[in-house]
Amino acid sequence: MLKFENGKPAITQQTVTCIPGDGVGPEIMESVKAILHAAGASLEWEDARAGSQAFEAGIASGVPQDTIDSLSRNKVALKGPLATPVGYGGKSANVTLRKLFETFGNIRPVRELPGVVTPFSGRGIDLVVVRENVEDLYAGIEHGQTPDVAQCLKLISSKGCEKASRLAFELARAEGRGSVHVATKANIMKKTEGMMKREFEQVAKEYPEIEAHHQLIDNCAHQLVIRPEQFEVILTTNMNGDIISDLTSGLVGGLGLAPSANIGHECGIFEAVHGSAPDLAGKDMANPTALLLSSVMMLRYLGQFEVADKVEGALLVTLDLGGPLPADISRGGRTAGTTAFADRIIANLGEHPEGDMLREYKPIRIPDRPKEVVRDRPLSQTVVGLDVFVQFDGYPRVIGSLLEEAAIGTPFQLKMISNRGTVVYPDRGAVTDCVDHWRCRFMLRDGPEADFSTQALQGLLGRLEQNGLRWMQLEKLNRFDGEDAFTLAQGED
Numbered sequence: 332m333l334k335f336e337n338g339k340p341a342i343t344q345q346t347v348t349c350i351p352g353d354g355v356g357p358e359i360m361e362s363v364k365a366i367l368h369a370a371g372a373s374l375e376w377e378d379a380r381a382g383s384q385a386f387e388a389g390i391a392s393g394v395p396q397d398t399i400d401s402l403s404r405n406k407v408a409l410k411g412p413l414a415t416p417v418g419y420g421g422k423s424a425n426v427t428l429r430k431l432f433e434t435f436g437n438i439r440p441v442r443e444l445p446g447v448v449t450p451f452s453g454r455g456i457d458l459v460v461v462r463e464n465v466e467d468l469y470a471g472i473e474h475g476q477t478p479d480v481a482q483c484l485k486l487i488s489s490k491g492c493e494k495a496s497r498l499a500f501e502l503a504r505a506e507g508r509g510s511v512h513v514a515t516k517a518n519i520m521k522k523t524e525g526m527m528k529r530e531f532e533q534v535a536k537e538y539p540e541i542e543a544h545h546q547l548i549d550n551c552a553h554q555l556v557i558r559p560e561q562f563e564v565i566l567t568t569n570m571n572g573d574i575i576s577d578l579t580s581g582l583v584g585g586l587g588l589a590p591s592a593n594i595g596h597e598c599g600i601f602e603a604v605h606g607s608a609p610d611l612a613g614k615d616m617a618n619p620t621a622l623l624l625s626s627v628m629m630l631r632y633l634g635q636f637e638v639a640d641k642v643e644g645a646l647l648v649t650l651d652l653g654g655p656l657p658a659d660i661s662r663g664g665r666t667a668g669t670t671a672f673a674d675r676i677i678a679n680l681g682e683h684p685e686g687d688m689l690r691e692y693k694p695i696r697i698p699d700r701p702k703e704v705v706r707d708r709p710l711s712q713t714v715v716g717l718d719v720f721v722q723f724d725g726y727p728r729v730i731g732s733l734l735e736e737a738a739i740g741t742p743f744q745l746k747m748i749s750n751r752g753t754v755v756y757p758d759r760g761a762v763t764d765c766v767d768h769w770r771c772r773f774m775l776r777d778g779p780e781a782d783f784s785t786q787a788l789q790g791l792l793g794r795l796e797q798n799g800l801r802w803m804q805l806e807k808l809n810r811f812d813g814e815d816a817f818t819l820a821q822g823e824d
Contacts, residue, residue, distance in 0.1 A: 345633050348401040349376040352411025353383045354607025355617035355669075360411050362619040362673035363626050369677045370645070372630060372638045377401050381424045382413030382607075393424025394431070402432060402598065407633065409626055410602040414609070423471075425602070430465050434593035434600055435491060436498040437462040438628070439576040445651035445688065447584040447660050451559060456582055457690075458562040461502060462572025463495035463527070464593060469569040476803045477722045480768035487523040487568065489706050492530035497698040498594065499531075499566040500538040505695040508563040510542035511535070514551035514571060522818060527568050552578060580604075587659045590624035592632065596700040601629040615668040618657035620646065623676070631692055640689055645676045647684040709811040714783045716774035717743065718817075720804040721795065724767050730800070731756035734771055737794035742787045743773035747823050754822035761822060770820070774808075783807075 349364075351357040367374060379398040386393050393413065402408050408428075415423040429437075442457040443449075472484040499511050513531040515524040528545055535543035546554070548571045554561065555575070559582055567575055580589035586605035593600040603621040611617050623646060630639035650656070654675070655667035667675065683689075723730045727748060734745045748756035749772070750765045773791070775783060788805075795802055809816040 344373050344375060345407065346375045346377055346405045347629070348398070348405045348408040349378050350381050350398065350408060350410040350413075351378070352381075352603075352607060353414040354412060354609040354612045356411025356413075356603075356607060358612070358615065358669050359603065359617050359619040359622045360409075362669050363409070363623050366623060366642060366645075366673055366676055366680075367626055367630075367638075370638050370642045370680050372635060372642075377405060379408075381410075381428065382415075385424065392427045394427050399431060402428070402600075406598045407629065408598075408600045409622070409629055410600060411622060412603055412605055412607040414607045426469060426471065428600055429593050430470075432593075432595050432598040432600065433465060434595040434598060435464055435494045436594045437464040437572060437576075438498075438502065438592040438594060439572075439579070439604070440590060440624075440628075441576075441579045441583045441588075443583055444588060445647055445684070446653050446656065447588065447650060448662055449582065449584050451582045454560045456559050456579075458559070458579065459502060459506075459508075459564050460572055460576040460579055461495060461499040461564060461566045462576060463491050463567070463569050464572075465569070466491045467523075467569035469573070474804075476720065477767045479766050485520070485523050487526050489526055489530055490701060492527045492568075493534060493706070494698045496527075496531040496534040496566060498695075499564050500534060500541055501696045501698070503541050503564045504538065505693045506690060508541070510544065510562075511538075511564040511566060512544045512546050512551065512562060513566045514546050514548040514575065515568065516548050516571070517545075518547060522816070524568060527566075531566060548575065551575065555579060555582065576604075584660055586621065587618040587657065588620050588624070590621055590628055592625065592628045594632075594695075594697060596697060599629065599632045601625040601632070615670055616658060616666075617669050618659050619669055619673055620657070620660075631694075634694065636692060639692075641680055642676075644684050644689060645679040645682060647688050648679045648682040649676050651684060652679075711810075711812055713810045714775075714807050715778070715810050715815070716746070716772060716808040717783075717788070717791075718806040718808060719771045719773065719792075719795070719802050720806075721769045721771055722767055722801045722803060723769055727755040727758070727765065730769055730771075733798045733800060734795070737791065737798050737800070738773060741791045741794070742775055742777070742783070743791055744776045746772045746774045747820060748772070749820035749823070752821055754820050759822045772808075772820075772823075 351360040379401045381394045381398050385395050413424045439460040466486050468483050468485050470486050475481045503511050515528050517525040517528045580586050589604050591602050591604045605621055627639045627643045655665040657672055658666045738745050747754050749770045750763055753761055753763050755763050
């Protein structure tokens with residue numbers, strides 16, 4: 332995104348797609364634009380809409396085509412909070428924007444701010460959560476497989492993990508940070524969360540000056556409460572990052588202070604991550620700090636480092652002086668409305684905070700877009716069996732007998748049946764409260780060299796249906812370069 336002249340970013344007038352958002356979004360956006368204008372930011376605004384207005388107009392994605400076109404032209408957006416239906420309705424417009432423009436990395440910095448008193452004040456919290464931003468459970472690929480059981484696919488790619496890992500190290504290098512932790516649940520999800528751990532460890536070799544650590548995500552959450560000052564950069568998968576970044580925001584005063592950047596190869600979307608607070612809309616009560624700090628991140632992304640420092644410095648001075656603050660951080664003191672707080676910040680433009688409150692920032696090198704679709708091609712790839720997911724209302728011994736019978740005369744033999752991940756057939760003595768969703772694992776009788784043909788598969792499925800068994804999903808059991816690419820059920824040998 333940055334262009335350089337004589338080794339320094341070249342500052343040009345930048346048109347920014349402006350998405351005010353829902354609820355309090357338009358109010359905080361106007362305040363932020365006023366501050367940026369007063370600070371001399373070299374920006375022009377192109378207004379666009381997303382969220383509630385789009386949903387109400389019947390646009391299921393929450394993002395109109397003209398907004399997509401605007402961001403395609405400008406390659407950068409500043410966005411207020413968008414309302415998302417919970418438990419019903421269309422997709423999250425926030426997630427749609429991130430995925431449409433392949434903003435593969437989400438950056439969420441948190442730091443202790445002057446004048447904001449929390450139980451963690453004085454600990455020197457100053458860290459950044461970097462979150463893979465387009466895959467994992469957040470891909471939102473869900474299916475109701477039976478009336479009682481739904482699934483959500485957790486898709487993790489080596490490419491996605493590699494890019495997010497590289498972004499975390501590049502951010503650490505740009506900000507002069509000495510360590511990066513990757514937080515995963517690789518002890519349980521060895522193929523998916525384990526892939527993030529493995530890719531991180533490979534990328535870390537290219538950044539020998541930065542310490543690289545692995546930590547289980549649950550321990551990371553625990554350590555963030557016990558000793559948050561130990562962290563500088565935390566890298567996670569998408570869902571874990573969503574949760575852990577909100578936790579870190581809570582350590583320094585809440586989501587009203589939490590900026591965010593969604594970084595892609597060619598596009599950046601900067602947003603306040605807090606809710607739209609419809610109950611506060613139109614009352615001049617919302618805190619603009621999160622969106623203002625997001626705009627500071629945007630300015631640095633665009634190479635306007637001096638203006639970014641000027642805006643951030645004015646905010647820090649304003650907070651340090653105390654006095655009227657937004658209600659969510661006033662802690663019972665005098666409160667300032669959205670406009671009044673913005674006016675105070677404008678009045679302090681050009682003032683410098685004391686001490687080392689302002690970190691030195693350098694441009695972040697964004698990872699290149701890989702030219703190939705496939706990153707890792709195995710030398711050998713074989714199929715050793717098949718998982719068939721079946722709907723059945725009954726007991727393990729009954730479905731087991733039906734499956735054994737169905738496999739007679741086919742290349743497959745039944746190895747085990749699991750229910751919610753635990754082996755229930757053959758009987759291992761487990762006490763499982765079964766549901767109507769069964770994973771039935773068939774292995775090729777003659778090993779991986781046996782015929783796994785479509786005709787043989789159709790024969791097995793046909794016999795299942797003849798025995799009154801409704802199947803809804805198939806998964807081949809692959810072996811890549813001699814290593815099984817599937818996990819065992821609890822209790823499976």
